[in-house]
Amino acid sequence: MSSKATFTLFLIIGLLVTLALIAAPVVYAISLSFYTMDSFVADPEWIGLANYARILSTGAFWNALGNGLVYSISTIVLQVVLGIGMALVLNQAFPGRNLVRGLSILPYLLPTVVIVLTFKWMVDGSIGILTKAIAALGLPPIHWFESPQAAMASSVMVSVWLWTPFVTTAFLAGLQTVPTSLYEAAKVDGTNAIQRFYHITLPMLKPVLTVVVLLRAVWTFNKFDVIWLLTGGGPVGSTEHLAILSYTTAFTKFDIGGGATIATLSFLFLAISVFIYFRIFPLDEEES
Amino acid sequence: MAQVKLSAVRKAYGAVIAVHGVDLVIDDGELVVFLGPSGCGKSTTLRMIAGLETITSGTLHIGDRDVTALEPKDRNIAMVFQNYALYPHKTIRENLAFGLRMHKMDRAEIEKRVGEASSVLGLNELLDRKPRQLSGGQMQRVALGRALVREPEVFLLDEPLSNLDAKLRVKMREEIARLQKQVGTSMVYVTHDQVEAMTLADRIVIMKDGHVQQVGAPLEVYDRPANLFVAGFIGSPEMNLVEGRVVQGRFEAGEFSIDLPKGMTAEENSAISLGIRPEHIEIDDTASDIAFTADIIEQLGAQTLCAGTAQGVRLRVMTTRRDDVHRGSGFSLRFPANRLHFFNTETGNRISTEH
Ligand SMILES: Nc1ncnc2c1ncn2[C@@H]1O[C@H](COP(=O)(O)OP(=O)(O)OP(=O)(O)O)[C@@H](O)[C@H]1O
Ligand SMILES: [Mg+2]
Numbered sequence: 001m002s003s004k005a006t007f008t009l010f011l012i013i014g015l016l017v018t019l020a021l022i023a024a025p026v027v028y029a030i031s032l033s034f035y036t037m038d039s040f041v042a043d044p045e046w047i048g049l050a051n052y053a054r055i056l057s058t059g060a061f062w063n064a065l066g067n068g069l070v071y072s073i074s075t076i077v078l079q080v081v082l083g084i085g086m087a088l089v090l091n092q093a094f095p096g097r098n099l100v101r102g103l104s105i106l107p108y109l110l111p112t113v114v115i116v117l118t119f120k121w122m123v124d125g126s127i128g129i130l131t132k133a134i135a136a137l138g139l140p141p142i143h144w145f146e147s148p149q150a151a152m153a154s155s156v157m158v159s160v161w162l163w164t165p166f167v168t169t170a171f172l173a174g175l176q177t178v179p180t181s182l183y184e185a186a187k188v189d190g191t192n193a194i195q196r197f198y199h200i201t202l203p204m205l206k207p208v209l210t211v212v213v214l215l216r217a218v219w220t221f222n223k224f225d226v227i228w229l230l231t232g233g234g235p236v237g238s239t240e241h242l243a244i245l246s247y248t249t250a251f252t253k254f255d256i257g258g259g260a261t262i263a264t265l266s267f268l269f270l271a272i273s274v275f276i277y278f279r280i281f282p283l284d285e286e287e288s
Numbered sequence: 289m290a291q292v293k294l295s296a297v298r299k300a301y302g303a304v305i306a307v308h309g310v311d312l313v314i315d316d317g318e319l320v321v322f323l324g325p326s327g328c329g330k331s332t333t334l335r336m337i338a339g340l341e342t343i344t345s346g347t348l349h350i351g352d353r354d355v356t357a358l359e360p361k362d363r364n365i366a367m368v369f370q371n372y373a374l375y376p377h378k379t380i381r382e383n384l385a386f387g388l389r390m391h392k393m394d395r396a397e398i399e400k401r402v403g404e405a406s407s408v409l410g411l412n413e414l415l416d417r418k419p420r421q422l423s424g425g426q427m428q429r430v431a432l433g434r435a436l437v438r439e440p441e442v443f444l445l446d447e448p449l450s451n452l453d454a455k456l457r458v459k460m461r462e463e464i465a466r467l468q469k470q471v472g473t474s475m476v477y478v479t480h481d482q483v484e485a486m487t488l489a490d491r492i493v494i495m496k497d498g499h500v501q502q503v504g505a506p507l508e509v510y511d512r513p514a515n516l517f518v519a520g521f522i523g524s525p526e527m528n529l530v531e532g533r534v535v536q537g538r539f540e541a542g543e544f545s546i547d548l549p550k551g552m553t554a555e556e557n558s559a560i561s562l563g564i565r566p567e568h569i570e571i572d573d574t575a576s577d578i579a580f581t582a583d584i585i586e587q588l589g590a591q592t593l594c595a596g597t598a599q600g601v602r603l604r605v606m607t608t609r610r611d612d613v614h615r616g617s618g619f620s621l622r623f624p625a626n627r628l629h630f631f632n633t634e635t636g637n638r639i640s641t642e643h
Contacts (some may be wrong), residue, residue, distance in 0.1 A: 181373035184340050189387035189434075190361040199386070203377040 032260035039254050051261040057071070060237065060245060061262065065269070068241035071227070072154065072220040075159045076213060082160065083212075084205070088197075090168065091175045108165035116229040119158050148238030151256075153229045155239050156201045158252025159226050163219075167212055174208035175201070214274065221270055242266040290351035292317050292337065292443040292474060297346035299498075301334050306332045308498045309346060314442075317473045319468050323485040324495035325521070330478045331446055333495070337476060338444050339363050350441055359570075361390075361561065366435035367444040372427045373417040380430050381415040387438050405433040408467070425456045429463075436467065441474040443468070449484065461488060482522055486510070494518050512629075516636040519563045519629060525593060528569075528603050530562045531633055539630070544578075544599040549625050552641040560639060563629035566593065566606040570622040578621040580605065585613055 035044035055061050071190050092100050107115060122130045123144045134142060144154050178200065186196050196262045202209075227233065233240035233248065240248075242262055250259025296309040307329040314320045322330040335341040337348060339360035347356045355363045362581050366387070374383050384405060388398045406412050409429045421429055428448065435443055448464070449457045468475050475549045479485055485492050486506045494501040494509065494517075504513035514518035514590075519527050532541030537564050539546050546562065554560055580603065582596035587609070594613060595604045598621055605621065630639040 081451075107534060123439065151539075179371065179373065181369045181371055182375065184338075185367070185373040185375070187360045188338060188367045189438075190390035192361075195390065200375070203342065203375075284407075287344075 028263050029260050032256055033264045037256040040051075040256065044257075047257070051257045053259055054264070055261045055265065060240075061265070063237055064240050064242045064245040064262075067152070067237075067239060068221055068243075068266075069237070071159075071241055072217060074156050075163070075220050076216050077169045078156065079216060080209070080213065081163050082164050083171050086168040087171035087175055088166065088201075090172055104168060105165045107162055107167075112162065112225045113160050113221060113229060116158060116226060119154070119161070119230070123154070133160050145231055146235055148235060150241045152237060154225050155230055158186075159220065159223065160229060163216065167216065170208055170212045171205060174179065174205045178204045180263045206285065210283060212278060217277075218270060218274070222266070242269075290548065291349075291472065292442055292476070294333075294337070295347045295349075297333070298344045299329070299336060299341060300344045305348045306498055307336070310500055312473050312493060312500070312503065314476060317472045317474055319465070319477065319488060319490045319495060321485040321489035321491075322476065322478045322493050322495060322499075323482060323521075326480060327497075328495040329468055329498040330480075330495055332498075334444050334446055334478050336366050337367055337442070339365075350494055352367060355454075360548070362420045363443055364434045364441045366434050366438040366442075368431045368439040368446070368448045370447045372419070372431040372451075374430055376419050379416055379418060380411060380422070382439050383419065383430055384411075384415075384433050386436060391438075397614055401437040401439070405437045407533065408436070409433045424452055425460065428452060432467070436471070438539060439471075440473065443473055445475065445477045445591070447478055449483075453596040457484075465489065470541075476546075482524065488521075489574050496519065496521075497542060512638070513563075514638050515561075516561060516633075518630045519631065519638075523565055525566050525604055525606060527563045527629070529631075530601050530603075532560065533558055542600045544601040546578075546623060546628075547625075548630070549628060549641045552630065552639060554630070554639060559633040561631045561633045563631060564623055564627055567591075567602040568624060568627035569603065569605045570624060572606050578623070580621045581621045582613060582617045582619070583615055584616075585615065 005104060019114055032044070034048060036047050036051070037044045086104060090097065090104065094100075111279050122128050123142070125141075131141065134140075142150055144150050144244060182200050182204070185194055191199060220243075222243055224247065227241065227244060228247075230237045233244040244268065245265065246259045246262035249262055251257050294310050294312045294508055297307065298305070298310060299307040310333055312320075319390065322333060324330050332341060336343050339355070339358060341360075343356055347354060349355065350365070352365060361424055374380075375386065378386065381402060381618060384402045385398050388401065402415075406415060409432060411426070414422060414426060414430070417603065420429065422430065426626040428451075431448065435445075445464075452460060454546050458556065461484055464477075477484075477488060486530045486621050491503060491505055492509050495505050502509055502518045504512075504514075509518060509522050513522060513527075513622070516529065520529060530541050532539050534540075534548065534556055535545075537548055537555070539548055541562070557614055579600045580594075580596055580598040582594035582605075584595040586593040588593075590609055591606050592608070592613060593604060593606045594612045594617075595602070597603070603621075605619075628641070631640060632639055
């Protein structure tokens with residue numbers, strides 16, 4: 001077989017797999033949003049944009065969108081700040097650095113369920129280590145999953161815990177690419193450590209930062225498991241975001257069309273956000 | 289502008305001693321070149337002056353200030369790095385102005401200095417570009433400009449030309465020499481290229497294994513190398529060095545023998561080495577002093593370099609161009625007495641000859 005024929009063959013296989021596994025389900029899911037269907041075996045009935053009109057007029061949708069934004073933005077900000085901080089520390093030379101670097105990635109390697117369960121134990125009302133620590137400090141007990149704010153804070157905390165290692169690793173890799181001589185030139189030019197961070201480190205990390213924020217934003221906005229396992233969206237919808245709302249609408253209320261509509265709206269929102277993001281922070285800066 | 293004074297400046301990395309006590313005074317306005325083979329401690333010494341490496345022991349003064357323990361930013365120095373180290377995300381203008389901004393200089397003055405430096409270095413057209421839009425030579429100019437605008441007390445340059453091609457290197461070398469004389473600021477320049485050192489320096493500091501071997505003006509170092517290392521290191525092609533002994537007032541190496549200069553004091557039978565530069569050996573077709581047979585001829589254009597054997601000793605001889613020599617040609621050589629160098633083979637030190 002000629003190499004061109006081989007190439008074409010592999011290309012066709014790849015295309016077919018992509019179509020079957022990615023494009024088809026997406027198209028199917030989107031198409032469902034134009035139908036009404038009260039179970040997966042019922043015959044779908046075409047209703048056009050009626051699902052959209054209905055969903056957009058519910059408070060639950062806007063509440064979930066708001067929650068999703070609060071959850072994603074606070075998670076990303078915390079992750080980036082902590083991630084850069086840890087990367088800076090781990091980039092210094094100190095004894096046992098490699099061990100600490102290895103340990104710091106650990107949460108990222110654990111299954112989400114393990115992290116969530118560990119957190120639940122830590123805040124357990126009677127035996128939790130955090131509960132005891134808070135009591136020992138003489139502070140009033142926190143009802144982690146009962147107050148809306150605490151539930152949201154828990155979700156954010158667990159996500160930050162889980163994903164900061166990824167951000168740290170990305171920044172650490174970025175830091176290694178900054179030539180030492182730039183820092184030395186800046187030292188000779190009269191800067192202190194903070195000025196060097198702003199004038200050298202941050203601009204040099206900008207490409208990594210752009211990608212990391214984007215990836216984290218997309219993943220976090222769609223992140224289902226952490227919140228589902230931790231709070232199930234509660235109490236009273238205070239941690240329910242679009243992914244959870246879509247799931248409960250489709251699978252517990254059997255409003256399949258509604259669920260598909262929420263998923264489609266979420267996808268559109270993300271697509272537009274990513275587009276705007278790339279307009280503001282182009283990956284490849286063009287210079288005149 | 290100021291004098292720089294190193295007193296017993298030493299650098300140790302744990303057990304490794306990179307620089308053994310260096311004592312050196314760099315005069316106000318002087319251009320001093322640190323020259324030596326790779327790993328001899330040139331950069332380390334320069335970086336200690338800059339404050340980028342701590343000084344293990346000894347003291348460093350710039351002007352009358354003791355700066356031994358000061359941060360680079362408080363030393364009033366400017367440095368040019370081998371890889372230029374321009375800030376990639378800043379424009380050339382910002383690169384030039386950055387050090388001044390960090391020293392809280394007012395805008396008008398910054399603008400004036402950046403304008404002057406860019407005119408002197410021909411950077412006016414490039415000010416709004418980013419470093420990656422420049423050629424190597426242009427980046428090198430910006431790096432020089434960044435040092436220039438600071439108007440520091442000392443310029444420190446670490447192999448600033450080694451990333452440039454040969455032609456540009458010569459051009460930039462001249463430019464650096466011109467600028468330094470123009471602004472009259474002391475400069476320390478690190479290189480392993482002896483031609484750069486010879487052409488630029490007011491004084492050369494030759495280093496080896498963390499020790500200073502000799503300090504002197506270029507011609508002084510060329511004419512009176514202090515030891516075997518300097519003799520072999522300075523000059524191209526390399527000086528001929530022949531190991532031998534003192535026998536009855538003569539230098540002898542096997543069959544090879546030559547009169548010692550009058551007034552030279554050397555113990556009978558002591559091990560000494562003779563040095564003579566290829567360009568100082570004269571070819572004399574009439575006298576039959578020392579017979580030489582050439583076996584490698586290198587035509588350099590203006591000169592002819594012959595390598596061969598004279599009385600069992602390998603020698604290289606350089607003459608003005610001769611088209612009539614070829615493999616196997618024989619000549620008589622003459623060694624002018626005032627061009628001979630003698631060294632104690634054991635210590636390597638020069639044996640003084642009064643001439
Ligand atoms: N951080 C360090 N730790 C241990 N040894 C070092 C360190 N930095 C330099 N050295 C050693 O110090 C010696 C002098 O190094 P230096 O960089 O000053 O050499 P150099 O003369 O500038 O050589 P080159 O021409 O290759 O730049 C070398 O033997 C080097 O291995
Ligand atoms: Mg060096």
